[in-house]
Amino acid sequence: MSGGSVPLPVDIELGLQPDARVRRRVAFDRWLGRLLPLAFVAVLFPIIDLLYWIGSEALPTLSWTTLTTDPVGFGGGLYAPLTGTVYLVGIATAIAGTLGILAGAYTAEFASPRAALIGRLLSNLLTGTPAIVVGYFGYFALVLYTHSTFTLWAGAITLSIFMLPYVYRVTDAAFGSVPPSQREAALGAGSTRGQYLRRVALPIAFPQVLSGLFLAMAIGAGETAPLLFTAGWSITPAQGLSSPTSYLSGFIWNYFDQPSNLGHLVVLSFQAAFLLIVGVLILNVAVQLVSERYRRRLRGFFV
Amino acid sequence: MSDGGIRPGAAQDGPRSRRGAVPATRDRIPPNPFSRRTLLRGLSSPVGWIPGIFLVAIVGVLLLSSHFQNFGLGFFGPAWNPNPTDPSVATYGILYFVIGSAVTAGFALVLAMLLSLAIAISLVVFLPSPASRVLTSLTDLLAGIPSVVYGIWGYVILAPYFSKQLDPALSHALGWLPGFGGSPTEYAGGTGLILAIFILTIMVVPLTTALLRESLRAIPREQVESGLALGATRWEVLRRVQIPWARRSIPSAVLLGFGRAVGETVAVFMVIGNEVKLPTSLFSGSSTMATLMVGQFDSAFEYPDLLHALVEVALLLLAISLVVNLVGLRYFGSRGIVRVGVGP
Numbered sequence: 001m002s003g004g005s006v007p008l009p010v011d012i013e014l015g016l017q018p019d020a021r022v023r024r025r026v027a028f029d030r031w032l033g034r035l036l037p038l039a040f041v042a043v044l045f046p047i048i049d050l051l052y053w054i055g056s057e058a059l060p061t062l063s064w065t066t067l068t069t070d071p072v073g074f075g076g077g078l079y080a081p082l083t084g085t086v087y088l089v090g091i092a093t094a095i096a097g098t099l100g101i102l103a104g105a106y107t108a109e110f111a112s113p114r115a116a117l118i119g120r121l122l123s124n125l126l127t128g129t130p131a132i133v134v135g136y137f138g139y140f141a142l143v144l145y146t147h148s149t150f151t152l153w154a155g156a157i158t159l160s161i162f163m164l165p166y167v168y169r170v171t172d173a174a175f176g177s178v179p180p181s182q183r184e185a186a187l188g189a190g191s192t193r194g195q196y197l198r199r200v201a202l203p204i205a206f207p208q209v210l211s212g213l214f215l216a217m218a219i220g221a222g223e224t225a226p227l228l229f230t231a232g233w234s235i236t237p238a239q240g241l242s243s244p245t246s247y248l249s250g251f252i253w254n255y256f257d258q259p260s261n262l263g264h265l266v267v268l269s270f271q272a273a274f275l276l277i278v279g280v281l282i283l284n285v286a287v288q289l290v291s292e293r294y295r296r297r298l299r300g301f302f303v
Numbered sequence: 304m305s306d307g308g309i310r311p312g313a314a315q316d317g318p319r320s321r322r323g324a325v326p327a328t329r330d331r332i333p334p335n336p337f338s339r340r341t342l343l344r345g346l347s348s349p350v351g352w353i354p355g356i357f358l359v360a361i362v363g364v365l366l367l368s369s370h371f372q373n374f375g376l377g378f379f380g381p382a383w384n385p386n387p388t389d390p391s392v393a394t395y396g397i398l399y400f401v402i403g404s405a406v407t408a409g410f411a412l413v414l415a416m417l418l419s420l421a422i423a424i425s426l427v428v429f430l431p432s433p434a435s436r437v438l439t440s441l442t443d444l445l446a447g448i449p450s451v452v453y454g455i456w457g458y459v460i461l462a463p464y465f466s467k468q469l470d471p472a473l474s475h476a477l478g479w480l481p482g483f484g485g486s487p488t489e490y491a492g493g494t495g496l497i498l499a500i501f502i503l504t505i506m507v508v509p510l511t512t513a514l515l516r517e518s519l520r521a522i523p524r525e526q527v528e529s530g531l532a533l534g535a536t537r538w539e540v541l542r543r544v545q546i547p548w549a550r551r552s553i554p555s556a557v558l559l560g561f562g563r564a565v566g567e568t569v570a571v572f573m574v575i576g577n578e579v580k581l582p583t584s585l586f587s588g589s590s591t592m593a594t595l596m597v598g599q600f601d602s603a604f605e606y607p608d609l610l611h612a613l614v615e616v617a618l619l620l621l622a623i624s625l626v627v628n629l630v631g632l633r634y635f636g637s638r639g640i641v642r643v644g645v646g647p
Contacts, residue, residue: 029536033429039421040438043508047445050456099353107351115351121632122355128559128628129361129621130566132596136617137361139600140368161361165354222449224569229600249451253569256455273452284447288440 051277057267058274066271071235071251075264078272080237080246084152087238088231088247089220091156096163096220097213104171104209109197120172123165131225134162138230150232152245158230162223163216170212174205211290218283222276224249248272365618372611383579385599385609395612397592397619399579404591406496406582407571408564411503415560416553419508423515428537428545439516446509454573457502458494462574465501466493470586473497482585490586494576497585502574503564511560518552518634519545551634558631562624568593592620 018026069077107116138158143150178201186196202209232244233254251272255265349356380396422442426435470490477483489495522545530540576588577598590598596613603610 025536025539029538032538033425036421036429037425039418039425043418043422043445043505044441046505047448049460050448050453053456053460054452103351103353111351119351119355122352122358124632125625125628126354126358126361128562128566128624128632129358130568130593130624132566132568132593133365133617133621133624134361136368136596136600136614137364140614141360141364144368161357164357168354218447222447222451224449224451225597228597249449249569252451252455256458256573269455273449273455276449277452280447280449281444284444288443 054270054274054277057270061267062271062274066268070237071246071265071268076268078248078251078268078275080235081248081251081272082275083237084231084245084247085221085249087152088156088159088227088245089217091152092159092163092220093213093217095157095160096167096216099160100164100167100212100216101171101209104168105175105197105201107168107172108175109193109201116172120169123168126161127165127169131162131223134158135226135229137161138226142230148242150230150244151242152231152238153241155227155231155245155247158226159220159223162226163220166216166219167209167212170215171205171209174208174212175201177208178204207290211287214283214290215287218280218287221283222249222280224253228253248276252276362618362621365614365621369611369614369618370607372608372615374612374615378612378615381581385602385606385612390606390608393608395608397595397612397616399581400590400592400595400616402582403496403575403589404565404593406585406589407499407503407575407591408561410496410500410585411507411564412557412561414500414504415507415511415564416557418504419512419515419556420553422508422512423519424541426512426516427519428541442509442512445505446513450506450567450570451573453502453506454570457498457570457574461498461501462493464493465495465498466490470497474586484584489584492576492588494574495586495588496575496582499571499575499589499591500585502570503567506567506570507560507564510563511556514556514559515549515552518549518556522548555631555634558627562627562631565591565627566593566620566624568597572597592616596620 066077067082068079070080071077103119107119111119135158138154138161142148142154142157148154175197182200182204183196186200187193191199227247227250231247231250233250234244234246235251236246238245249272252269255262255269258265374395377394377396379398379401380394381398382394382396383399384392384394386393426439426442430438470493473483474490526544526548527540530544531537535543571591572594575590575594577590577594578588579590580587582589596616599609599613603613
């Protein structure tokens with residue numbers, strides 16, 4: 001459907017010269033086709049500037065020791081925030097993955113159409129909930145009402161709530177896109193719906209579910225707002241799951257506007273931003289590769 | 304929310320609910336939604352509602368945490384003075400924050416819609432298909448850049464540029480327009496409404512582009528091809544066939560984009576200047592509801608009134624985003640655009 005391959009009507013050469021009106025219409029069309037893509041420049045130029053800047057700030061000073069030492073005094077590295085992010089996203093992915101895959105598979109296979117509609121709608125609304133609101137919820141439910149302090153646990157659970165609807169929707173779409181013939185064959189051969197889900201649908205849907213997990217991880221790794229009032233902040237590594245933790249996005253948030261005598265912290269926050277972008281882009285590319293491969297199968301359901 | 308129990312008489316379907324007895328297959332039209340059987344079956348499926356249960360929990364916990372404290376009509380007034388030393392004279396009026404949210408999200412939405420309409424149309428109609436495929440992936444990738452990274456870039460790189468170059472130039476060129484008549488002191492730091500609008504625009508474009516693009520792509524091929532075969536140019540087909548076909552998606556994209564923009568917290572906080580006052584121009588510093596929530600929370604731990612006020616702001620923001628998404632999703636809800644975090 002992309003228009004590049006569609007010949008313009010005037011391209012049909014019959015030895016006739018198109019009249020002025022046709023020529024005007026075609027010229028307008030051609031100019032529009034040249035002008036509208038300029039909007040890409042308006043959007044992509046700032047992004048290229050952003051990527052170039054963060055690369056040129058972070059790369060020259062980024063080294064292995066940056067990744068393996070803790071931030072201390074007037075130097076150090078990003079080991080604590082890096083591991084903090086890995087822990088937070090890891091635990092959150094485990095929670096959101098389990099709940100999201102269960103819920104998504106249930107919605108696709110067992111739920112009545114009406115229940116499925118409601119489930120999807122509520123999940124979509126959860127996606128639209130502002131991150132800071134989810135953060136407030138996490139603070140009240142997991143910090144204040146449990147009479148605890150900021151903990152890695154609370155941060156990971158709050159993050160998992162934020163990631164959950166993405167896993168859910170992708171799983172739902174993946175299981176829903178298994179060809180009906182497969183389902184009918186499995187059920188017709190006498191398997192239960194549980195057996196069908198495990199033995200037939202899961203292998204087919206698995207790559208897509210995996211891409212949903214990657215997507216959720218990418219979203220979770222970059223989030224800041226749900227963590228500020230749940231995971232707290234500590235520049236040193238977390239002393240276990242029940243203490244405040246360090247994380248990459250929090251590092252940027254806390255040190256991006258330090259005065260110049262604390263410039264090393266600013267440099268470290270540039271590097272934290274660089275690591276975040278690289279990690280998130282790798283995950284996103286993985287998502288796109290998987291969904292590109294399965295796009296044809298999913299056409300019409302999962303755009 | 305889900306009692307899940309089988310009530311007496313649940314198994315007896317009235318004649319009106321016979322359509323509910325059709326086996327549930329995915330590609331069938333949903334049965335009569337008001338039949339008792341489908342209703343009960345819906346109530347007994349809490350597993351599929353796990354994300355929804357969290358949404359309900361969020362609303363419930365926030366409602367409880369606000370202690371339903373009544374700030375009166377002054378809550379929507381301009382006086383924000385959470386004077387913690389003497390709680391009896393403290394006032395909690397959030398008008399300026401509402402204005403800040405409306406201005407930033409509104410302007411960002413207008414710009415983002417213009418850009419993403421042009422981009423979506425280019426991708427679907429004008430660009431050759433390899434370029435279209437690459438650029439589609441690229442715009443989707445943009446949605447993945449974390450908001451805190453946009454924030455630090457805006458603060459470190461854009462703010463000085465805006466204060467030295469762009470703000471004076473805009474003020475010079477467009478000073479006769481209301482909103483652009485800033486004084487040099489106003490754009491001294493570079494942070495302010497206009498920078499927040501710029502950042503928000505870039506952050507919203509991937510979402511609105513994906514929504515518009517997919518709704519343009521959803522048009523049946525035959526409709527487009529028959530138009531082209533009749534001798535219409537691509538623009539004429541776009542205007543007479545594709546845009547009328549997809550026109551319902553435009554207000555939906557606006558609403559969903561607005562929901563995203565109004566809830567954006569971290570990046571906006573870093574670039575908006577965080578001043579509590581009525582903005583006199585687009586160059587002035589301001590605050591939004593979301594930045595208020597993140598900026599004042601630390602001091603609210605010890606002052607219950609301030610905490611309750613902030614929770615009520617959170618509820619207001621949540622209500623706005625729920626309404627906006629609910630209406631916006633009427634078009635996109637059944638086929639969400641989930642890829643790379645773009646979309647409902």
